[in-house]
Amino acid sequence: MTSSARKNAWSSGFTGAGVGVAVIDSGINDSHPDLWNSTHTASRVVYHQDFTGTATTNSNGANYDLYGHGTHVAGIIGGNGSLSGGQYQGVAPGVNLIDLRALDANGAGSDSTVIAAIQQAIALQNTYNIKVINLSLGRGIPVSYTQDPLCQAVEAAWNSGIVVVVAAGNYGRLSVNGSNGFGTITAPGNDPLVITVGATKSNGSTSQSAETKASYSSKGPTTYDHVVKPDIMAPGHGIVSLAAPGATLEAQYPHDVLNGTDGKADYFTLSGTSMATPVVAGAAAILLQEQNTLTPDQVKARMMKTAYKMGLISTSAYVPHLLQNFVDFYDLFSVGSGLLNVQAAVANNDLAPATVGSALSPSVTYNPQAHTVSLVYGNSTVTNTSVVWGTSVVWGTSVVWGTSLVNGSSVVWGSSLPWLDNSLSAFSVVWGSSTGNASATSVVWGSSVGNADAAFSDAGDDEQ
Numbered sequence: 001m002t003s004s005a006r007k008n009a010w011s012s013g014f015t016g017a018g019v020g021v022a023v024i025d026s027g028i029n030d031s032h033p034d035l036w037n038s039t040h041t042a043s044r045v046v047y048h049q050d051f052t053g054t055a056t057t058n059s060n061g062a063n064y065d066l067y068g069h070g071t072h073v074a075g076i077i078g079g080n081g082s083l084s085g086g087q088y089q090g091v092a093p094g095v096n097l098i099d100l101r102a103l104d105a106n107g108a109g110s111d112s113t114v115i116a117a118i119q120q121a122i123a124l125q126n127t128y129n130i131k132v133i134n135l136s137l138g139r140g141i142p143v144s145y146t147q148d149p150l151c152q153a154v155e156a157a158w159n160s161g162i163v164v165v166v167a168a169g170n171y172g173r174l175s176v177n178g179s180n181g182f183g184t185i186t187a188p189g190n191d192p193l194v195i196t197v198g199a200t201k202s203n204g205s206t207s208q209s210a211e212t213k214a215s216y217s218s219k220g221p222t223t224y225d226h227v228v229k230p231d232i233m234a235p236g237h238g239i240v241s242l243a244a245p246g247a248t249l250e251a252q253y254p255h256d257v258l259n260g261t262d263g264k265a266d267y268f269t270l271s272g273t274s275m276a277t278p279v280v281a282g283a284a285a286i287l288l289q290e291q292n293t294l295t296p297d298q299v300k301a302r303m304m305k306t307a308y309k310m311g312l313i314s315t316s317a318y319v320p321h322l323l324q325n326f327v328d329f330y331d332l333f334s335v336g337s338g339l340l341n342v343q344a345a346v347a348n349n350d351l352a353p354a355t356v357g358s359a360l361s362p363s364v365t366y367n368p369q370a371h372t373v374s375l376v377y378g379n380s381t382v383t384n385t386s387v388v389w390g391t392s393v394v395w396g397t398s399v400v401w402g403t404s405l406v407n408g409s410s411v412v413w414g415s416s417l418p419w420l421d422n423s424l425s426a427f428s429v430v431w432g433s434s435t436g437n438a439s440a441t442s443v444v445w446g447s448s449v450g451n452a453d454a455a456f457s458d459a460g461d462d463e464q
Contacts, residue, residue: 032079182426
């Protein structure tokens with residue numbers, strides 16, 4: 001989302017004020033002035049709870065966030081730019097933030113810590129008006145989303161009326177047997193209810209038309225279930241946001257630290273779907289301030305319908321430290337419904353059905369005789385008649401994903417993609433029971449990576 005789009009939303013009076021956003025991450029350093037209220041008398045981080053059982057302070061005086069990831073995410077959602085003259089403001093600078101610390105000083109955690117944090121967000125929903133959960137983290141997919149306790153946890157939050165925004169993952173450069181990064185979405189971004197976010201890069205411009213997919217941003221379809229993901233894209237490359245003093249990431253990448261107006265190391269640059277996710281979470285908070293009766297499905301559908309359709313066929317990115325060029329196609333599994341356009345979403349008044357699952361991400365099925373891949377609406381609990389882009393003229397598939405990507409019920413993509421010939425080894429990677437991120441199913445919990453050749457770091461990527 002461009003700065004002009006943010007300012008247009010703010011000029012309409014929407015800054016996310018009064019909306020609670022739960023950040024399930026490595027913690028939030030609430031002493032950063034950019035997270036204070038407008039009178040600078042109190043922090044807008046209104047609640048802290050640790051689920052890791054590890055230390056919450058370090059020798060540098062950092063509180064709650066010893067890794068430095070959660071504070072950065074919180075700043076993208078709701079930083080007010082106090083120490084940057086307004087240059088590094090978040091998307092919704094009026095929100096309240098609920099810090100549910102599920103990752104330790106190394107950015108690692110477990111299913112149990114994340115699930116416990118999600119459950120606590122649900123328990124605190126009415127106390128802090130929690131409308132949004134941000135999950136800039138992920139792990140591999142060992143089973144169908146219908147059997148995964150983590151996916152069941154995010155569905156419980158969604159069913160309770162909380163918008164859940166999840167990182168797609170950063171394995172888009174992983175090419176198993178020529179799969180070109182397809183099938184690398186991480187959990188719980190594989191759940192069809194939630195909003196799964198991929199990352200774009202600005203290429204030095206403030207124009208939406210200049211944004212291109214970041215090569216590390218994970219692609220669908222999802223493992224086992226073949227759900228169409230990501231749902232939407234947002235800026236995630238080279239994002240400047242808040243630093244946590246003495247945190248692990250800042251120590252590892254000191255050249256990415258920036259000084260604020262007080263001359264101290266107040267800001268930090270990171271890249272990844274971890275950074276794109278809070279952009280969408282902040283936008284959700286703005287929509288919910290504008291219309292607090294919106295259901296999670298209505299927020300998701302409105303964002304996807306109004307997204308800027310990225311009318312590109314393919315782009316390439318060269319990564320010097322890998323000495324490699326990566327090519328991305330702009331199909332459903334790479335860019336979803338397109339690039340978040342918060343100005344258009346705020347201006348839109350269309351309402352999807354309020355029923356849970358009306359904005360369910362569709363799955364796809366392959367017809368080996370016709371060599372076509374078609375969208376499948378609904379699942380065992382949600383009928384295709386209740387899926388908003390499956391049956392409605394207003395919310396039809398071409399409106400959501402763009403006419404260049406959908407032709408009737410069949411998805412259209414480039415001839416070089418790996419599932420058009422089932423003799424290719426890449427075909428079994430994408431369409432088998434274990435897709436491209438099967439090798440990641442044993443990876444421990446961590447923040448969604450942006451430096452694609454580093455296990456769990458969002459810093460230091462020099463994609464060009």
